[in-house]
Amino acid sequence: MPEQLEPHQKARMTALETTVRDGLRDFRRTGQALSEIRDNEFFRAGYDSFESYLQDRWGFTPPQAGRLMEAADVAKVLDPLGIQPRNEAQARTFKAAAKLVTELEPEDQRVVARLVEGVMPPQAEGDDSPPWDLPAAEVRIMASVVKRLDADATVYHPENGREVAMGTLSGPERYEVIRTHVDQKTQAYREKQEAKANAPQAENVNWGDWILNYAAQNLGPGQRLELVVEPDGSGASRAVARVVDGNTGEVLAAGQGAVTLKKAALNLAAEVRG
Structure with missing residues (x-):
């Protein structure tokens, strides 16, 4: 009540x-x-x-x-990091990054804020709205690097290159080490994203339609296209798509075995296309 x-x-x-x-x-x-x-x-x-x-x-x-x-x-x-999501959906993309930030000590959170500030482009005077969209993944990289490089972490001294404990460095030296690690990981992330964007898109093949079209256009007299499910020797089964001479039983073409009929058909498609 x-x-x-x-x-x-x-x-x-x-x-x-x-x-x-x-x-x-x-x-x-x-x-x-x-x-x-x-x-x-x-x-x-x-x-x-x-x-x-x-x-x-x-x-x-x-x-x-x-x-x-x-x-x-x-x-x-x-x-506090200077990041202002434009809407609810954008904010939720930062969920993993925000979780990492909350796990940091206040001092380390300020380091993340400084890293964010370091990648912000210049703003016009009097413009308080962020004119940029920092990818959530890059904020996650910043927070994860700061979390990983604690006082006990072994790093290279930013000036002499010797291996030292992170806790022995001065504040500016520690920040320089963190910034370098963040830059390296961010660059690797961006290159990976660029490669993914530029990669040729896989052809969207309807495997059922492909089987029917291939059979209609390519099978000769006495030939047939088979989808066979057989034991793989380990107690499981695998599917194989193949073109067979119906008179002699000779396998004329076959795709690699697969755990689904769809994958088996697509494997045969890749095989006959060369």
Whole structure:
């Protein structure tokens, strides 16, 4: 049954609902307000559950509200780093990075903020909005490097190249080591992404249509295309697609064995195409 709220709780609930109503276009304010309503159970004044409150009061499903609250939590972590996601969906791409940041000591979080600042392009005077989109993966790289290179880590001294413990370096030296590691890993990540973007796209082949078309256009008299499932000797089965001479039983072409009929057919397609 609904419960009565204390006067101060009722006042806070009113303020939070005003925030939700006025800030539906601002996922940060909306998500934070919903989290506080849930955590303090302010909804109990009129509803038996948070879920029924969400649906009846705001038309939110629990998953929708969950995404808003999660995005608001992520944005709260990113704000001290100088990162301001433009919307809820973008904020949630930083979830893994934000988790790593929260695992760092405050001093190390400030190092991540400095790394972020170091890659920001110049902004016009008076322009407070971030004109850039720093990939979430690159923030994750920054946080993971800072976390990994703790005081006990063995690194190369930035000036003389000798192996030393990270904890023996001065603040500027430690930052230079971290920045170098971040630059190397970020460059490797970017090269990998570029290679992936430039890689030829695999042809989207409907294997059933390919079998029928190939049979109609390429099989000679007495030939047939078979999809055979047979034991592989280990107690499992494998599928093989092959072209067979129906008169002699000779296998004219065969793809590699596979664990699915689709893959077997595509393997045969690759084989006959050369």
